[in-house]
Amino acid sequence: MDRIDGGVDQEVTDVRRKDGVAMPGDKLAVSEEFLPGANAYEKSGLVRALRVGTVHKDLVNMEISVKPSSQPASPKIDDWVTGQVEAVQANSANVHLYFLNGVPTHKDFSGMLNLRGMTGARGARRMTPVKSGDIVRCRVYSLTNGIIHLTIDEPDMGVTGALCGNCGRPLLRGNATRAKCDECGNVEERKLARDFGTAPIQP
Numbered sequence: 769m770d771r772i773d774g775g776v777d778q779e780v781t782d783v784r785r786k787d788g789v790a791m792p793g794d795k796l797a798v799s800e801e802f803l804p805g806a807n808a809y810e811k812s813g814l815v816r817a818l819r820v821g822t823v824h825k826d827l828v829n830m831e832i833s834v835k836p837s838s839q840p841a842s843p844k845i846d847d848w849v850t851g852q853v854e855a856v857q858a859n860s861a862n863v864h865l866y867f868l869n870g871v872p873t874h875k876d877f878s879g880m881l882n883l884r885g886m887t888g889a890r891g892a893r894r895m896t897p898v899k900s901g902d903i904v905r906c907r908v909y910s911l912t913n914g915i916i917h918l919t920i921d922e923p924d925m926g927v928t929g930a931l932c933g934n935c936g937r938p939l940l941r942g943n944a945t946r947a948k949c950d951e952c953g954n955v956e957e958r959k960l961a962r963d964f965g966t967a968p969i970q971p
């Protein structure tokens with residue numbers, strides 16, 4: 769794991785990638801300057817990184833540490849994701865994704881939720897499957913053209929959290945396609961996930 773030890777008088781830091789990300793073993797500082805903080809260690813007068821992450825300098829305690837970067841996994845087909853509905857069009861909605869298979873993702877992902885067929889064909893009653901601001905759990909069904917295509921057309925998928933359009937309180941009860949506001953009695957239409965109404969909201 770130890771790389772060629774360049775000595776203190778050579779270039780002090782290996783962290784010159786523009787995003788400030790350190791690799792294990794990278795030189796972070798000379799130990800006269802900084803103490804090793806989290807995920808860093810001191811050896812032969814140098815503070816080095818123990819793992820991959822972003823370098824943080826604490827200038828109060830003169831400590832240098834590495835904040836591990838979560839592996840920025842990309843959604844794959846059949847993964848499930850949870851996010852917030854940002855904009856709803858006639859047949860699709862943009863969803864900002866915060867969880868990938870139940871694990872928080874720090875990468876900025878957006879998906880396109882396909883609502884075709886859910887909003888009703890011509891002549892059929894149109895349904896409001898999702899509204900802007902809803903929390904939705906979706907299945908990834910296609911990655912065509914680099915777009916994360918999502919569907920909520922299965923029982924476990926759908927809205928897991930929503931606010932009342934009338935009074936703004938969280939909707940706490942619902943079944944299948946209807947959620948009722950305990951506060952004002954307003955009934956909202958959504959395509960609800962099977963576990964809608966359980967608290968805390970599951971990603």
Ligand SMILES: [Zn+2]
Nearest residue numbers: 932935949952
């Ligand atoms: Zn209400």
